Amino acid sequence: MENQKKRGAVVYGDEINPSQFNYSDKEINELSSQLDNIKSYATKEINQENFQELCDAWHKIIAKIPFASIPVEVEWLLRARPNFNGEIFEDEFDISYNSKNIKDIKASRFNRPEESVFYGTLPSDDQTKFIAGASLECYKELISDKNDEPIQYFTFGKWHLINKFPVINLCFEEKALKAHPGLKRVVDNYLENLEKDFPHESALLIKECWFLLSKLASVRYEYDQQYFITTAFFCVIREYYKIYYDDLINGIIYPSSMVDGDAVNIVLVPEAVNKYLYLKQAFMYKYVRSIDNKRSYDCGLGSLISEVVDHKLNIMGIKYGRDIY
DSSP: OOOHHHHHHHHHGOOOOGGOOOOOOOHHHHHHHHHHHHHHHGOOOOOHHHHHHHHHHHHHHHTTTOOOOOOOOOSSEEEEEEEEEEEEEOOOHHHHOOSGGGGOOOOOSSSSTTTTOEEEEESSSOOHHHHHHHHHOOGGGGTTTTTTSEEEEEEHHHHHHHEOOEEEEEEHHHHHHHHHHHHHHHHHHHHHHHEEEESSSHHHHHHHHHHHHHHHHOOOOOOOOHHHHHHHHHHHHHHHHHHHHOOOOOOOEEEEEETTTEEEEEEEEEEHHHEEEEEEEEEEEEEESSSSTTTEEEEEEEOOOOOOOOBBBBOOOOOEEEOOO
């Protein structure tokens, strides 16, 4: 973080040094052109050949644009994994980032194929929305018209923080911010300082980049290939700060696309999970499809909430059939 402060780039939003971002007209035109280039990928499939071209575009942006960091100070994060064919998870690694079956990892919003990261959800006052967000982020097929399964179980882990830690904030969607008042106050302060302290044209360009990434992260795409846009960003910014500043980018918070921005998600690199989180509790959650309406579910706890001991989940009191707690 100290190295980042010297440049004034990836730091807490109110610590960004505006004197370093007084862009010339030429720089503004060049960076705007790169942003337009990146936007064009939102409407076309991305393949392996042009993924490098996209990474090159992000590299030019990241070298010039500051990104606001925010401290994760919640008590815990929530992460889910779907259960199939009656499986019951027993070990912590079963519901953490995938460290055992790397070949099975598919490309997603912020990771490449066979790249392990940790996706979770921040708690909010509306439990229904962040439970739904965590469920759908790991298994969007739950609401697919092709899915006829009458009952779907998920295993949730409550990952408590050892210490607060910084992540990049890509959450500027109003719906998500309203559900997280503390985050909204911080973001509003960031934007106010940006408009007050930065040259007008520079501030507009920085905001355009921040809001573009927030929108890209919150959109529910039709096919997974389109996730490469945000995947390329996360890939490049981690490598950039590792190479030039020897700093670790822990992760990103962003609006949940699966509940239309009503929840805030987080993606973390494995090193950050190992350093800042520990799994304290686990439980199963259950969706029971309505008999009369295929698109409607009853949902609730499918087990007791168990304490994790020596990395064992100790799931007990599982409700079978259509019963829920």
